[in-house]
Amino acid sequence: MNIIVCIKRVPDSESRIVVGGDGRSIDSQGIKFVLNPYDEYAVEEALRLKEAAGAGSVTVMTLGGEESKETLRTALAMGADQAVLLKGQPSDDGFGTAEKLAAAIKVGEYDLVLFGKQAIDDDNLQVPAMVAELLGLPCATVVVELKVEANKVTAEREVEGGHETVEFELPGVIAAQKDLNQPRYPSLKGIMAAKKKPLEEVDVGDAEARLEVIELMKLPERAAGEVVGEGPDAVPELVRKLREEAKVL
């Protein structure tokens, strides 16, 4: 089973995010960048599928700058076999990025293309389904359970109030949601081994977006609220305020 996992370098979810001087991007000073959390589930699933098949390889790929090598190394340390850095900047929309990735993925060389369901920076949730469409492959997004038997894929995807079962035949595209598995931590041995694993670099140029970020804005400050009181005796007053002031009950 040959699997490719597309990943992204993003700010850690505990980071405070501040608008940068240009007003259109973030100030990356002091921010810790990590492998996108949803991509960890994708890498883990790829490793499990390869292990179950007993043969094949896991390739991790990203579109980004020199700094994304660190992110690729993290995935290699988890156990991926090789990495490809597509040198160029991802676009503000999904399509530009999807075009670059789709152009680099050779149909026929992979059975499965895995993604995290979305990157937690731009929160687009677009690229996996776009890559599938551009490559003419079947696809399931927001997947919480995956079964691959011979070349038949059964994926459970999260929908409002339940699940949808999606079935298709390989090759195909899967985008991972949080419940899919429990990602492993890179072991010390894995981290050492990752340094020697092949990391190919290809210049692909910057992705071209169909839309532009005009500005990034802070959320409007919430007016300071009030502590209605202490303990259960404050409840009647709270309920009165919710009904009469806030008019939400």
Added chain:
Amino acid sequence: MNVLAFAEQRAGTLRQVALETVTAGRALADGLGIELLAVLLGPPRLADEAERLGRYGADRVLLGTADTLGEYAPEAYTELLARAVQEHAAKALILPASAQGKDLAPRVAARLEAGLASDVTELAVEDGRVVAVRPVYGGKLLARVGFKMDPALLTVRARAYTAAENPRPGEVEGMTPEVDPEKLRTRVRLAAAEKRERPDVAEAEIIVAGGRGMQGPENWKLLEELADALGPGAALGASRAVVDAGWRPHAEQVGQTGKVVAPPLYFAIGISGAIQHLAGMRTARCIVAVNKDAEAPILKVADYGIVGDLFEVVPRLAEEIRKLRSEG
């Protein structure tokens, strides 16, 4: 030129987000001074549902029905929507940012080589171009984005627009539902057994969310009781800590690696307010926090707070709300 709005149905009934999407589409079409066409795809006998869309502002309704369109059929829906955009020279196509809309919109965008703005909370027209505001970084910032070319594809977040009646003729026109069967390679079935009684946290009017202060999954019956008192529009939510601890399913998680929500009313019970949780719920219209720690960050963003033991406060709250509801 037209604006198209995708009206999502499940099992032959329009979903609430369909009406919200048509309402958003109406506002955008008015801004552009062009017609709004709703597109409804689904199983046979949808004519009554199609007619309802006129009431929410659709000038016309394109209706495509077939047995094969009853369940979500990604390839067929993609083909039919892309075709509708091309045939009607659409300036914009709006879909709900629902599970189905988020899966479908990028496929259609890729087919049309178009730009897509996801999870939009505000729409505007500036100098004839579509401009949208959307939360990014899990709700920590907002991005104002403008399309460089047509068509503009957008998914609109649930509850960002309130479905509003705005009657138009809404004349229903049939669409050819046939698609090349060669292209249909995915089979989708809704797992009906798992349908839950409460609304999804992303679409709920009221969210009752619990955190580590709940002390264990067995105590969630307190929150269920409060949600029951609040009525059928109330959903249960959870902080990342309790989801990671396995107390609650990830589908309920509110925050950067869960769902970013903006309900009219949000209860944060025993949630201290980590940065990634606050980002996910701070645009709720009214936030109520119950916490034993007077210094908890959640109390800085809450409109109303009670400092105290949630095991005493929450049952009392459920009781007072039940009393209020029974008085009508």
